[in-house]
Amino acid sequence: MKKFSKVVIPTAMALSMALSTPAFADSQSKPNGPYIENEQNISLSSYMSNEQLTNTLKKLEASSKGKMKLEIAGYSNHTLDGYKTEVDKGDPLYVVKFGDADPNKKRILITTQIHGNEQIGTEAAIDIIQKLSSGGKEVSDILDKVSIWVMPRINPEGSDNQYQGTWYPTRYTHQTWLPENIQLPAGTLAPWYYNADGSERAQNNNGRVVYGIPGYDQNRDYNPNLDFRIENEDKSEVASFLNSRTTNNSNYGGFFVTAEARTVSGVFKEFNPDVYVDVHHRGFNTLSDEDNRSVPVQVAAVVADPYTDPFTGKQYEVDEDVLKLGKQVNALSSLALQRGFSHYGAVQKYPDVNLPGTALGAFALNDTAIMLIEIKGQSQTLGQKQAGMLKETVKVPLYEVFKGLADGSINEVDPEIYNAIPESTNRIEDPTTRDNE
Numbered sequence: 081m082k083k084f085s086k087v088v089i090p091t092a093m094a095l096s097m098a099l100s101t102p103a104f105a106d107s108q109s110k111p112n113g114p115y116i117e118n119e120q121n122i123s124l125s126s127y128m129s130n131e132q133l134t135n136t137l138k139k140l141e142a143s144s145k146g147k148m149k150l151e152i153a154g155y156s157n158h159t160l161d162g163y164k165t166e167v168d169k170g171d172p173l174y175v176v177k178f179g180d181a182d183p184n185k186k187r188i189l190i191t192t193q194i195h196g197n198e199q200i201g202t203e204a205a206i207d208i209i210q211k212l213s214s215g216g217k218e219v220s221d222i223l224d225k226v227s228i229w230v231m232p233r234i235n236p237e238g239s240d241n242q243y244q245g246t247w248y249p250t251r252y253t254h255q256t257w258l259p260e261n262i263q264l265p266a267g268t269l270a271p272w273y274y275n276a277d278g279s280e281r282a283q284n285n286n287g288r289v290v291y292g293i294p295g296y297d298q299n300r301d302y303n304p305n306l307d308f309r310i311e312n313e314d315k316s317e318v319a320s321f322l323n324s325r326t327t328n329n330s331n332y333g334g335f336f337v338t339a340e341a342r343t344v345s346g347v348f349k350e351f352n353p354d355v356y357v358d359v360h361h362r363g364f365n366t367l368s369d370e371d372n373r374s375v376p377v378q379v380a381a382v383v384a385d386p387y388t389d390p391f392t393g394k395q396y397e398v399d400e401d402v403l404k405l406g407k408q409v410n411a412l413s414s415l416a417l418q419r420g421f422s423h424y425g426a427v428q429k430y431p432d433v434n435l436p437g438t439a440l441g442a443f444a445l446n447d448t449a450i451m452l453i454e455i456k457g458q459s460q461t462l463g464q465k466q467a468g469m470l471k472e473t474v475k476v477p478l479y480e481v482f483k484g485l486a487d488g489s490i491n492e493v494d495p496e497i498y499n500a501i502p503e504s505t506n507r508i509e510d511p512t513t514r515d516n517e
């Protein structure tokens with residue numbers, strides 16, 4: 081419990097606190113760019129569509145000489161009462177497997193694009209898959225000891241979202257809250273992370289667009305009780321939980337209403353990984369008052385407090401050993417970015433959060449060491465600018481973690497190195513409006 085002694089700030093509050101922090105005028109007015117300028121068209125053309133992703137994965141599997149297995153773990157937008165017909169299936173959710181769920185090997189699971197507008201993790205994942213499938217001695221030394229499973233783009237609906245005939249990736253999944261379809265009373269309130277009008281901030285953060293397709297923030301739909309399913313619960317208990325703001329909020333696990341969260345959790349249970357990595361995008365920071373380098377990534381080994389399931393009373397917490405390994409994974413990643421890659425080195429720690437409904441939070445509370453990687457910028461703010469460099473900030477650390485797991489050197493990394501990673505600070509509210517104030 082020691083690790084949770086500090087005050088935990090919910091994300092929204094942490095953000096608003098950071099936004100209201102006064103007097104970083106210097107770093108605000110002279111951030112280390114580049115940034116997209118207002119009204120400049122954002123190009124996403126170098127990023128893969130769902131179709132391109134599928135084709136790429138199939139090609140890689142074919143050329144891997146059996147090293148890589150490509151499977152469909154499930155489909156997006158699966159209605160809660162199951163597929164009615166084949167056409168009700170959304171897009172496939174892939175799992176790329178190097179090695180099986182062998183308990184005698186180290187096991188690492190990587191997911192990307194749980195938020196559809198966070199592309200670079202997927203682009204990095206494809207490079208990693210390509211490297212692992214191409215073989216060579218270094219790769220075989222890793223794969224002899226480590227099984228690596230990758231789920232690239234676990235929110236294909238948000239990723240391929242269209243707005244006014246243009247590709248417009250969004251954070252949310254596509255799905256409508258229909259309580260009566262799951263035997264809940266009509267009018268039962270949706271989970272708090274439901275986006276009823278289908279809206280998203282506009283390009284360059286300049287206002288909002290309403291694209292009109294409802295959906296969920298998949299990364300609040302997980303639950304430390306990986307088997308929680310509304311259809312198996314007492315419906316009146318679930319309804320009163322949802323209808324109260326004191327319980328329908330981010331302090332509690334999600335409701336597994338999305339097919340995507342159910343699918344990913346199924347893969348997690350099958351694989352039982354030692355390490356789980358989820359790759360995201362976020363905003364902009366400079367490293368410190370003294371060092372105005374733009375922060376390419378933030379990382380975190382902890383995103384959830386000990387948790388008591390309100391339905392079963394079961395308690396969940398992160399074991400000391402698991403926490404230690406998580407810190408070692410994050411520390412090794414941070415070191416990898418410093419060593420020989422000095423322009424990548426401005427790493428920060430993600431702000432303290434307690435989010436048991438995130439994939440990382442729920443899985444950490446099920447005895448898996450975690451690393452959150454948060455790349456700077458979103459498709460709405462950065463487009464594909466700096467994508468090559470930002471991709472490296474995911475690939476370089478992950479490859480180092482694979483090697484550390486394979487030869488056991490990860491166990492020699494001092495967890496204090498993680499504790500010493502600079503805290504998140506000097507947030508740049510919106511670089512595109514930095515001259516407007």
Ligand SMILES: [Zn+2]
Nearest residue numbers: 195198360361
């Ligand atoms: Zn995200």
